[in-house]
Amino acid sequence: MINSIADNFIIYGDYVRSKPFGSGHINDTRLVTFNEDGREVNYIFRKINKNVFKNPEIVVSNTLLVTEHIRTKLEQQNENDILRKVVALIQAKDGKYFYVDENDGYWSVLRFIEDSYTVDFVETTEQAYQAAKAFGEFTKQLSDIDVSGIKETIPNYHNLKSRLKTFDDAVQIDAAKRVNRVTKEINAVDKNRNLQEEIAILLNNGIIPIRIVHNDTKINNVMLDDKTGKGLAVIDLDTVMPGTVLFDFGDMIRSSTSPVEEDKADYEEVKMRINIFEAIVQGYLSELKDVLTKSEIENLVYGAEVIVYEQAVRFLTDYILGDVYYGIAYEDHNLVRAKNQFALLDSIQEQKEEMEKIVKKYI
Ligand SMILES: Nc1ncnc2c1ncn2[C@@H]1O[C@H](COP(=O)(O)OP(=O)(O)OP(=O)(O)O)[C@@H](O)[C@H]1O
Ligand SMILES: [Mg+2]
Structure with missing residues (x-):
């Protein structure tokens, strides 16, 4: 074959x-x-x-x-x-x-x-630094590409407004009869709706520029050199399309800073590890600090909040719909994922001030 x-x-x-x-x-x-x-x-x-x-x-x-x-x-x-x-x-x-x-x-x-390898889970600050530097370099290299040739491979990929609309419709219809089990999580969605309004203002008014970005900035999409452990190349380019660095950065924070995988029920353990965060900021800005605009840099932490929230909403939506998108291994798998992401969001919101300080250190 x-x-x-x-x-x-x-x-x-x-x-x-x-x-x-x-x-x-x-x-x-x-x-x-x-x-x-x-x-x-x-x-x-x-x-x-x-x-x-x-x-x-x-x-x-x-x-x-x-x-x-x-x-x-x-x-x-x-x-x-x-x-x-x-x-x-x-x-x-x-x-x-x-x-x-x-x-x-x-x-x-x-x-x-x-002579290269990938890691699936961030263990060290060095790995986080190298991966973030590789994604930063990738965006830097693409900062002068002709945008018009690059099309959307998944329309509305990070459109939080449309994700929330899908969520609201799912709650309304309640096809899987699960809404009464997730009152607490629905409250968490509602409590954070201002994130959607604020990001829409930044994007729709051109305050944050549209760039060609990667859109799937997980650590295992960076090839690391066998000998040096340094980032070599960014792979998995399917979602490369017009977007914003806020979300590339945000998804690095989402996918790399928690010591617990995104589908584990150890909510107490879910934390935004600040040392991994710092390594990501350092690596990313080592390549991009002279490329990004002031408003992009000022909103990086905010991008992390938005992306984690978006992912929580998507998992919860899928749970309410009866698990139509994400594969599940057991009945409440998507609910566990949603709770995990809400725990990460809480941790980010608790540490926001500290995170902002760290960003300032590297510009
Ligand atoms: N050009 C390459 N050279 C060496 N290894 C590669 C290359 N492309 C992919 N790989 C390896 O294969 C793995 C999966 O590749 P890739 O990320 O492109 O697939 P995917 O199915 O889109 O992944 P995911 O679902 O995790 O996003 C990578 O983590 C990497 O280890
Ligand atoms: Mg991949």
Whole structure:
């Protein structure tokens, strides 16, 4: 199967083997090995998830524009090791950068970034620093890309207003008859609705500029160098599209600062770890402090609040709808996720002043 997909791409050598790769749960990712004149060469084959990305061709065309832009920059800067510093799409034999299989599956192939690894969970401040620096550099490299060519791969991705509308409708309809179990959480949603109003003002009035950002800034989307542990390249570019750094930064804080995974019920343990926060700020601003506007920098912490709130609302909405979007392993899984995110939001709100102080330290 993989063999016949590979036939459609410009790959030299003979197919050797293929295995599932990474811990990603959105796309189908495989490590595929070829023999090129006695030497083993690896590629990543990815089947784009069409439930999430309704228009996979946009995903590929965005990735191509973004990676070519970054590659050109790296060349101009006379960087060495460029093959490990930016993702490279392999061309298909028909000139495109994807192949559609007989089941309408969209495949793209990437050059494998050798001698590198990803971590799924932040253990050290150094990892947090390196990942944030890599995302910062990514945004810096893209700060002068022609925005008009890049399209939205998921419309309304971080549109909190529409997320809240979906939530309100779900509560109204109460299809799964669960609303009476979540009175406390619904109150928490209501208590924070001002976050939506404030972010809308910042975005709609152009106070926060639209940039090409990553939109999925989890630590395992950064390849780290085997030898040095330094950030090499940012991967998983499916959600790269116009957006704001507030949300890229916010999602780093959301996904990396809690010592407890987002679906664990140890709410007491859920905390925004301030040392990890500081490492993220330091890494991110080491690349971006001269690129971002004053209002962007001033609203980074606010971005974290918004993103954590948004995620809590999305989990709670899915619970109320009867678990239609997020996969669940047990009945209350989505409720646990929502409570976990509300606990993280509380922790962020308690430490806001301290967080703002830290941001000021690095500008
Ligand atoms: N070009 C590459 N070179 C080396 N390893 C890669 C490359 N692309 C992906 N990987 C590995 O495969 C894993 C999954 O890849 P990726 O993040 O693109 O998939 P995904 O399904 O979209 O992930 P997720 O669901 O976590 O967002 C990565 O964490 C990384 O370890
Ligand atoms: Mg990923």
